Amino acid sequence: METVLEKLAILADAAKYDASCASSGAEKRNSMASKAIGSTEGMGICHAYAPDGRCISLLKILLTNYCQFDCHYCVNRVSSNVRRARFSVKEVVDLTLGFYQRNYIEGLFLSSGIIRSPDYTMEQLVRVAESLRREHKFAGYIHLKTIPDADPLLLARAGAVADRLSINVELPREESLARLAPQKNPERIRRAMGGIRLKIEEAKEARKESRHAPRFSTGQSTQMIIGADSTDDLAILGSAANLYGNYKLSRVYYSAFSPIPDASAVLPLMRPPLMREHRLYQADWLMRFYGFAVEEIATGAVGGMLDLGVDPKLAWALQHRECFPVDVNRAAREVLLRVPGFGTKSVKQMLSSRRWRSLRLEDVSRLCRGIKTAMPFIVTADWQPGAAIDRLDLREKVAPQGELFA
Amino acid sequence: MRLIRLPHETDVAGWRDAARAALLVGEPPEALYWVVGDGAAGDLFEGDEAARTPIVAPKVPRAFITLTETVILHRDPGRFALLYRLLWGLQAQPQLLEDASHPDVHEAEQRAKAIRRDIHKMHAFVRFREVEEPEGAIFIAWFEPDNFIVEAAAPFFMRRFTGMRWSILTPDRCAFWDGNSLRFGEGVSRDQAPTEDRLEALWRIYYANIFNPARLKVAAMTREMPRRYWKNLPEAELIGPLIEAAGERAQAMVAAAPTAPSAHAAAEARRRPVAPIVDADPPQTLAEAKAQAVGCRRCPLWEPATQTVFGEGPASARLMMVGEQPGDREDLAGAPFVGPAGKMLDRALAEAGVPRTEVYLTNAVKHFKFEPRGKFRLHKTPDTGEIAACRFWLETELAFVKPQLTVALGASAAQALLGRKVTIGRERGRVTALPNGEALWVTVHPSYLLRLPDEEAKAREYARFVEDLRGAWAWRATK
Numbered sequence: 001m002e003t004v005l006e007k008l009a010i011l012a013d014a015a016k017y018d019a020s021c022a023s024s025g026a027e028k029r030n031s032m033a034s035k036a037i038g039s040t041e042g043m044g045i046c047h048a049y050a051p052d053g054r055c056i057s058l059l060k061i062l063l064t065n066y067c068q069f070d071c072h073y074c075v076n077r078v079s080s081n082v083r084r085a086r087f088s089v090k091e092v093v094d095l096t097l098g099f100y101q102r103n104y105i106e107g108l109f110l111s112s113g114i115i116r117s118p119d120y121t122m123e124q125l126v127r128v129a130e131s132l133r134r135e136h137k138f139a140g141y142i143h144l145k146t147i148p149d150a151d152p153l154l155l156a157r158a159g160a161v162a163d164r165l166s167i168n169v170e171l172p173r174e175e176s177l178a179r180l181a182p183q184k185n186p187e188r189i190r191r192a193m194g195g196i197r198l199k200i201e202e203a204k205e206a207r208k209e210s211r212h213a214p215r216f217s218t219g220q221s222t223q224m225i226i227g228a229d230s231t232d233d234l235a236i237l238g239s240a241a242n243l244y245g246n247y248k249l250s251r252v253y254y255s256a257f258s259p260i261p262d263a264s265a266v267l268p269l270m271r272p273p274l275m276r277e278h279r280l281y282q283a284d285w286l287m288r289f290y291g292f293a294v295e296e297i298a299t300g301a302v303g304g305m306l307d308l309g310v311d312p313k314l315a316w317a318l319q320h321r322e323c324f325p326v327d328v329n330r331a332a333r334e335v336l337l338r339v340p341g342f343g344t345k346s347v348k349q350m351l352s353s354r355r356w357r358s359l360r361l362e363d364v365s366r367l368c369r370g371i372k373t374a375m376p377f378i379v380t381a382d383w384q385p386g387a388a389i390d391r392l393d394l395r396e397k398v399a400p401q402g403e404l405f406a
Numbered sequence: 407m408r409l410i411r412l413p414h415e416t417d418v419a420g421w422r423d424a425a426r427a428a429l430l431v432g433e434p435p436e437a438l439y440w441v442v443g444d445g446a447a448g449d450l451f452e453g454d455e456a457a458r459t460p461i462v463a464p465k466v467p468r469a470f471i472t473l474t475e476t477v478i479l480h481r482d483p484g485r486f487a488l489l490y491r492l493l494w495g496l497q498a499q500p501q502l503l504e505d506a507s508h509p510d511v512h513e514a515e516q517r518a519k520a521i522r523r524d525i526h527k528m529h530a531f532v533r534f535r536e537v538e539e540p541e542g543a544i545f546i547a548w549f550e551p552d553n554f555i556v557e558a559a560a561p562f563f564m565r566r567f568t569g570m571r572w573s574i575l576t577p578d579r580c581a582f583w584d585g586n587s588l589r590f591g592e593g594v595s596r597d598q599a600p601t602e603d604r605l606e607a608l609w610r611i612y613y614a615n616i617f618n619p620a621r622l623k624v625a626a627m628t629r630e631m632p633r634r635y636w637k638n639l640p641e642a643e644l645i646g647p648l649i650e651a652a653g654e655r656a657q658a659m660v661a662a663a664p665t666a667p668s669a670h671a672a673a674e675a676r677r678r679p680v681a682p683i684v685d686a687d688p689p690q691t692l693a694e695a696k697a698q699a700v701g702c703r704r705c706p707l708w709e710p711a712t713q714t715v716f717g718e719g720p721a722s723a724r725l726m727m728v729g730e731q732p733g734d735r736e737d738l739a740g741a742p743f744v745g746p747a748g749k750m751l752d753r754a755l756a757e758a759g760v761p762r763t764e765v766y767l768t769n770a771v772k773h774f775k776f777e778p779r780g781k782f783r784l785h786k787t788p789d790t791g792e793i794a795a796c797r798f799w800l801e802t803e804l805a806f807v808k809p810q811l812t813v814a815l816g817a818s819a820a821q822a823l824l825g826r827k828v829t830i831g832r833e834r835g836r837v838t839a840l841p842n843g844e845a846l847w848v849t850v851h852p853s854y855l856l857r858l859p860d861e862e863a864k865a866r867e868y869a870r871f872v873e874d875l876r877g878a879w880a881w882r883a884t885k
Contacts, residue, residue, distance in 0.1 A: 048631065
């Protein structure tokens with residue numbers, strides 16, 4: 001029998017391929033009335049960062065890494081020879097509370113391999129969360145991985161105690177799932193996501209009527225693995241856009257397929273495509289906050305893949321030079337948001353500032369980080385890019401030299 | 407120049423009183439020099455007295471008060487003068503703060519941002535250590551903030567760790583929570599804080615194992631967790647060794663040959679064969695048809711939709727109602743007529759005296775056709791090809807249910823049933839014949855009622871709809 005220390009090593013290692021770490025978006029609460037511990041104040045907190053650049057916000061572990069499924073990309077698949085371990089409900093509860101008291105974490109992200117049956121496994125996860133919430137009045141963040149085949153009643157119990165639920169679609173294409181994760185059923189995954197969205201919205205409506213209406217998780221998210229199959233970037237983004245629209249997801253995570261210990265013979269291992277993952281996140285941002293449609297992002301892509309050399313907004317702008325330059329002192333918000341180098345915050349500040357002064361290049365450079373990139377695309381009170389926008393070597397001029405990225 | 411001495415670093419009230427007094431006599435920013443405590447005054451030069459215009463009733467927007475409370479926590483000695491320059495500017499231009507690119511506004515915003523980040527990092531990087539005391543456990547942390555933020559950051563810990571006794575010690579100030587009240591005291595030295603905790607070994611094991619050596623991104627880590635914080639983070643001692651070993655570990659994983667599946671895996675595979683996805687034999691029952699329709703690929707509508715929404719109701723129903731296609735809600739719930747149009751239908755059925763439980767409800771097309779528009783999915787009318795592709799399922803339902811009367815709700819349903827375009831107005835409210843001779847009754851779709859712009863038309867059309875349903879139900883009863 002392993003010690004808690006040994007189990008933690010195994011079950012944290014088994015959980016690290018899940019990219020989600022968010023602890024934001026929960027309803028605000030604290031422990032002033034309960035005199036227990038725990039709070040969520042809207043914005044999540046990253047308590048540490050690992051050398052892989054990922055934030056550590058939650059105690060992210062598996063209840064067990066035994067699993068009946070045989071998903072080839074997964075370190076925990078049934079055919080893998082990794083060491084197996086299983087936590088008891090109480091061990092997870094104690095670890096969560098102990099780490100939380102020391103301010104190591106915002107809460108718990110609990111997932112599990114499928115053991116015995118989907119219902120059995122889901123109930124184990126729910127019991128951990130229920131123990132934290134009910135016995136310990138824990139008010140920190142709880143994210144539960146949801147098993148799509150589990151009884152809807154268990155899903156309802158999970159939603160009553162968790163802040164976020166997630167189901168990973170893992171691979172956006174049905175044929176890839178059939179090949180690499182034969183036990184996963186895309187129909188059931190989507191149905192479960194649809195059900196969760198309905199429950200979230202119903203609970204929200206009910207809470208508008210009465211503060212005492214039962215609560216339900218405030219968000220759901222998912223993850224797609226990048227590079228384990230041949231799906232191209234545009235298909236991935238199309239799939240993400242569909243998931244955001246259909247299920248109102250808080251986030252879609254993209255996880256570059258990474259070498260795992262004891263890999264399956266079906267999947268060749270290589271360095272994870274980290275830059276590709278980064279570009280997908282940038283494109284995802286463009287869709288969610290900058291008003292870009294997948295079809296527009298596609299015009300900056302080549303053969304279905306995003307340009308690895310420049311970010312997707314710049315790639316789009318280089319293909320649409322007829323839309324530039326734009327006048328920073330006149331252009332509408334949606335137009336300014338499309339200028340390479342301008343972020344949502346800087347655009348907001350420019351709009352506010354230009355009511356009081358005619359913006360000069362110096363003013364703009366104070367408000368945005370990417371002024372060098374933006375210059376050929378903008379006109380200010382004292383700056384005209386002239387013919388720069390039509391230069392054939394514009395891409396080389398504005399492409400960042402060695403981006404802040406390993 | 408006049409020297410103003412503030413008693414301590416974060417004296418908002420002191421700064422405000424001094425600033426107000428200076429404004430009242432019209433002292434311009436360049437005439438004032440601000441220091442804290444017994445700080446050195448530097449060279450105070452005697453300049454020409456600038457012309458003074460007293461400001462009789464100084465005014466400040468609320469946003470400036472908040473900004474002041476934040477900026478004053480910054481360690482920069484120039485912050486008092488900066489705030490006074492802004493205050494001075496605000497008297498001539500009350501909207502000054504909206505001009506985000508004004509150098510002073512920008513600088514103050516940068517300072518405020520640094521404070522917010524510093525507070526956020528304190529919330530993130532404080533590490534409590536448990537100490538047993540006669541009256542129970544107490545949690546003590548040592549932290550070194552960049553700025554004077556202890557008072558501003560402490561209430562967060564009170565709201566979060568209400569049920570614990572804790573202290574946060576820093577070189578500037580200390581915060582103490584005894585379970586009931588929050589107190590502050592003078593700064594202390596590091597040796598006042600405990601040096602270990604019983605859970606740190608577990609925390610370090612967690613940190614080491616949640617790290618993925620195949621995706622080293624050290625710059626991304628240090629951007630968010632700068633080195634100056636590392637000395638007070640118990641996990642940070644692992645960073646160096648983890649980085650050093652990462653390359654070799656990642657390479658070893660790639661190089662390792664795949665192993666044979668475990669015996670346990672083979673047993674599992676025998677016990678749980680992967681179920682075949684589609685059953686191609688023609689369905690023998692309505693339930694079988696429903697199960698088969700789940701994997702329908704007869705047209706491309708399945709792909710963006712959530713699921714097939716098959717008909718619902720008793721297989722022995724004598725009345726069958728056919729709508730156009732599932733909507734947003736139906737797509738998510740997997741059942742027909744549960745959204746707004748379904749609610750409208752329920753109301754009308756109740757009013758017409760038709761029990762929904764005795765009706766088989768379905769749609770001409772079994773997947774939701776929509777166009778994504780921002781956060782919404784806009785309904786799109788299915789085209790002839792999609793209706794034709796889905797007729798297989800509709801005919802299957804008709805064949806199993808064998809209703810005495812079929813009601814087509816709207817033009818798409820009528821088209822699906824009759825195989826031709828139909829003008830509802832001409833054919834509604836009476837029995838016509840399906841191509842196979844069975845009886846058909848045509849009326850509008852309930853969503854048509856939802857789309858009518860004015861209340862009067864709504865009421866009139868709703869009444870007609872109820873009449874149609876009542877007529878259909880009555881006709882069926884005569885059979």
